Structures are given as C-alpha cells and as structure tokens.
C-alpha cells in the first residue's frame with residue numbers, strides 16, 4: 001500500500017503514555033503524566049450539568065460563548081495586565097493545545113525558523129514539526145534555568161519568525177522574570193519576531209515569584225499570542241478548554257482555523273467553566289499554598305534519596321538529576337533505565353529526561369516528577385521512594 005503521510009514519520013507514542021502503562025501494570029503511583037487527580041470545583045461541574053439539562057447542545061460561536069469570552073477578557077486585563085480591547089481578541093479553543101495549533105497554523109510556514117527554549121514541552125516541539133518549521137533550540141541552564149541572551153541573538157536569522165515561551169515552565173518550573181521578558185521584547189522588536197506564550201501554569205508560583213505576561217509589556221501585545229486555559233488551574237484536563245488572546249489580524253485568522261479544525265469547544269462545558277470566574281479569589285491562594293507543601297515534600301524526598309534538585313519557581317513539576325546516583329547504584333545509567341528502575345523498585349512513574357531535549361543525550365540524567373497529586377497519594381509515593389532508595 002502507499003505510505004502514510006510523511007509528516008507522521010517522526011511521531012511516536014510519547015514516553016509519558018508508555019510509562020503510564022508500565023506503572024498501571026504494577027498498580028503504582030503515576031508522577032509522570034502532567035495530570036492532576038484533584039476534583040474539579042463544584043460550581044464548574046454544576047454549571048455544566050445545568051447547561052446539559054438546558055440543552056446547550058449545539059455548536060457555539062467558533063471563538064466561544066459570549067459570557068465566557070467576556071469573563072476571559074476581564075481576567076486577562078486584571079490578572080495579566082494585557083491591553084486587550086474587546087472580546088473579539090479572545091478565542092476559546094479545545095484546550096490551550098487547540099489554541100496553540102491554531103496559532104502556529106496562523107503564523108508559520110514551512111521553512112520559517114522558530115526559537116524554542118529547552119528543556120521544552122514535547123507537544124510544542126512536535127506540533128511545530130508538523131507545520132514544517134525549522135526549530136532552533138536555546139538551552140536554559142540550572143539552577144534557575146537562565147537564558148543565554150547572546151546565544152539567543154546569535155540563533156536569530158532573517159528566517160526567524162517566532163519564539164515560543166512557556167512561563168511558568170513545564171518541565172523546569174522556570175518563571176520568566178520581567179527583566180528577562182523585557183530583554184526578549186527588545187530582540188523581538190529589533191528582529192521583527194512574534195511570540196507565542198504558553199501561560200497555562202500562570203497561577204502556580206512559589207517563593208514570591210511573579211507571573212508576568214509578555215503581552216503586558218509596552219508595545220508587546222501586537223506581536224504576542226497569549227495562551228492559557230482551565231485544565232491545570234481547575235483540575236479539568238479532560239474537559240479540553242483553553243483560550244488565546246491576541247490582536248487582530250492574528251486572532252481573526254486563528255478563529256478561522258479554530259472553526260476549521262474544531263468548529264468550537266464543547267458547548268455545555270463552556271457554560272460550566274464560565275462559573276469559574278465567580279469563584280472567590282481565595283481559590284488561587286489556597287491552591288498555591290497546597291502546591292507549595294507538595295513541592296517541599298517532593299523536593300526534600302528527592303534530595304534525601306540523592307538527586308540534585310533545583311526547586312521549581314512555578315508550575316507543578318520538578319526536573320531533577322540522578323547523576324549522583326548513577327555513580328553509586330545500578331539501574332541509573334540513563335533516563336529510560338532510571339525511570340524503569342523507579343517503577344520496578346518504588347512503584348513510581350516519572351518521565352525520562354530525553355523527552356525534553358532536542359539532543360536526547362542532554363536529558364540523560366534527568367527525570368521529571370509531577371507532584372499534582374492528592375497529598376496522601378504524594379506522601380505514599382515519597383515513602384515508597386525513600387523505602388527503595390533512601
């Protein structure tokens with residue numbers, strides 16, 4: 001038979017899913033996949049139940065229902081300080097991933113160059129690959145995953161069209177500072193570049209780190225697409241609701257693509273999630289306090305069993321190095337082996353570091369742990385790690 005489309009050649013099942021299968025087989029605890037097992041807030045669930053009962057079952061506007069777009073607009077102005085003019089600059093999509101797909105199809109063409117900071121979020125790399133762009137990787141370095149701006153400037157060529165910034169970052173937890181974003185913006189203006197910013201973890205911050213949206217900086221909004229969503233903040237990854245905020249004409253083209261790809265986000269669930277905006281502000285504070293305690297438990301456990309740990313500034317992952325263990329123990333030669341060792345000996349799943357690097361060798365000694373778990377589950381996972389390796 002004729003071959004399948006070449007654009008699928010490089011796609012394989014993500015390591016995350018394979019490790020998930022392995023840990024399920026031993027009924028272990030999955031600290032690999034970036035899913036949160038906490039419940040979705042009641043007002044959101046009740047809102048969706050009412051919308052289903054009221055037969056909100058037909059296609060909505062391709063960019064989302066008006067009350068939801070208005071609420072997102074207000075949040076974007078108040079929390080992100082982005083100067084969005086009206087709700088035509090807001091597009092609801094099928095997760096922030098749906099909005100990312102629309103943004104790269106709207107902006108990029110085969111042969112364009114795009115800057116991606118690594119370690120990166122795999123979906124960004126793979127989706128950029130699908131549109132046929134050349135990705136230029138700029139590495140960020142522990143302990144604070146800082147940016148080498150000289151290397152960045154050198155990587156920019158006349159073909160460079162856009163950068164992808166994830167803050168707070170998955171997998172490193174890096175939160176881009178205002179000063180870093182200001183430096184980035186100078187380069188964007190000088191070289192006429194767009195930015196796509198993935199801010200899905202914008203409410204998960206530690207140690208006083210501030211979330212700054214690139215689009216809130218003076219004159220940045222016109223060349224920035226801001227992505228966020230509900231999956232992580234409200235524990236609803238499976239509902240598939242996210243959004244983009246950008247100025248015309250970018251958002252108009254993205255809307256046409258969103259319509260073409262998905263028609264609209266799930267109608268009754270849009271009504272449900274609109275209820276999130278009526279929840280008390282204390283929701284975010286309580287969430288942050290809870291994640292901070294989980295971060296402490298996770299990081300202290302990893303330090304205790306011999307990992308090098310750079311405590312995340314935001315989000316709910318820690319990318320830790322087992323290089324010290326590799327020198328003293330068997331089963332830790334490289335990331336895939338170390339990940340298997342953790343499943344077999346401690347019943348804990350993680351993601352091998354090579355998933356986050358263009359050159360797998362650079363991820364050789366890293367594992368990513370996701371601590372978005374109910375506290376008793378996380379405690380059990382940490383006890384199992386200490387029992388096996390402490």
Ligand SMILES: Cc1ncc(COP(=O)(O)O)c(C=O)c1O
Nearest residue numbers: 034095096097121170229231242
């Ligand atoms: C950086 C980042 N962006 C986007 C997503 C997916 O978001 P959504 O569920 O809104 O599509 C994830 C999920 O792990 C993520 O880590």
